Amino acid sequence: MKNFTLIGAAGYIAPRHMKAIKDTNNQLIAALDTFDSVGIIDSYFPNADFFVEFERFDRHIEKLKYEQNKHIDYTSICTPNYLHDAHIRMALRRDSDAICEKPLVLNPWNIDKLSKVEEETEKRIWNILQLRVHPSIIALKKKIEDGPKDKIYDVDLTYLTSRGHWYYTSWKGDVSKSGGIATNIGVHFYDMLSWVFGTVKKNVVHVHTHDRAAGYLEFEKARVRWFLSINYDVIPEPIKEKGQRTFRSIIIEGEELEFSSGFTDLHTKSYEEILKGNGYGIKETLQAIEIVHNIRHEDPVGLKGDYHPYAKNQLTKHPFLLK
Known part of the structure; x- marks a missing residue:
């Protein structure tokens, strides 16, 4: 013990x-x-x-x-x-x-x-890099490793997780403390993409505001269009009709990766591996930290090039920021 x-x-x-x-x-x-x-x-x-x-x-x-x-x-x-x-x-x-x-x-x-x-x-x-111990992500990594060595996969990542007005008053709404939206809610997804698809080669930011961010990442084995938001308004209507305030989607080569379940015990699994000496140390986390750091400091280029479809959503100001 x-x-x-x-x-x-x-x-x-x-x-x-x-x-x-x-x-x-x-x-x-x-x-x-x-x-x-x-x-x-x-x-x-x-x-x-x-x-x-x-x-x-x-x-x-x-x-x-x-x-x-x-x-x-x-x-x-x-x-x-x-x-x-x-x-x-x-x-x-x-x-x-x-x-x-x-x-x-x-x-x-x-x-x-x-x-x-x-x-x-x-x-x-x-x-704690919990997506690395998620069964669906482990299976995806194996599929990519066993697939054609020269194939570059097209990926769309969408993560929408609604936050109320409290968010902007808390430390999470302070970029100097949280690192901004890409760092606060997206870093584990960037880590997962790095783990599965290899070294990042290109990092373009299309949109970056207080409540959403969108961009393009190119890895050794993937071209990724990504979109993150904490604004409820951008959630698709079918999801809202179900009473849900969160929507996550990863589409690879036109096929949806099913990973909506299996999140319950990921921290316990992570601890089990750490206690065995098999957890993830600081070297493994470096690329994801570099990705979010660059997103935070890059000037958005706007709707140019290969951008995520959700990036077209009208940019809105949060009431708290207008005071």
């Missing part, structure tokens, strides 16, 4: 990490969040200690080590994107491995610096 701590216990994604820790028969002994609405901990680890101040959390971990000879094996990090780098460093210097949500960091050069901390501490940084 391994000892875990968790930083960022009140967020949306934290319960998946708590479940994964429990499902793999390990224990969460302490958690930290500046927000104290964390009753969900009781569903998994009611005896875990909880702190709202980093200093007391850090002191507690040190006391466990020196007074109870209790070592922290892993620190799970579920904090806002811009804090990942600092919390990973803290975890490694406390002699534990770090398991961090995506994106691992916001900028590619942070990867090199974190690699040095790994070397100094002899601890590991693991990234």
Whole structure:
């Protein structure tokens, strides 16, 4: 049984990490969040200690080590994107491995610096790249590997996940903290595309606003038109009529990839592999970080070239941004 701590216990994604820790028969002994609405901990680890101040959390971990000879094996990090780098460093210097949500960091050069901390501490940084353990994506990767070696696949990626007005007030609506829409909701898709189709060769941004982004990516084995949005208005009417606020689609050579299910236990599967030493480290995450960094800093070219059909949707301003 391994000892875990968790930083960022009140967020949306934290319960998946708590479940994964429990499902793999390990224990969460302490958690930290500046927000104290964390009753969900009781569903998994009611005896875990909880702190709202980093200093007391850090002191507690040190006391466990020196007074109870209790070592922290892993620190799970579920904090806002811009804090990942600092919390990973803290975890490694406390002699534990770090398991961090995506994106691992916001900028590619942070990867090199974190690699040095790994070397100094002899601890590991693991990234949750959950689509790599999704059965449909694993099957797709094998199909591409077994297919014609010189074939370049045409792919359309669409991911629409509605967000309310709260989004723009939260850290997620602040590009300096979240990295923007492509980083916040798209990085795991770019990682999946990299994993399946190889090295990226071209990255063009057609549209990039506060609530949507569209572009073209060319990989070794794929030409990808992509569109992301958090605006409910762009969701297709048939999906709205079903009462759904999310729509994801990957079309490869005119054929829809079915991966609407199978998401329930991806974090647990990721933890299982990490505990075996087979998880994904910082080198594997680099290309996706480079892709979203470039998207964030490229000037959109507009509706030119091979763009995603959804990019034609009228660009709208969110009411909050007009105040």
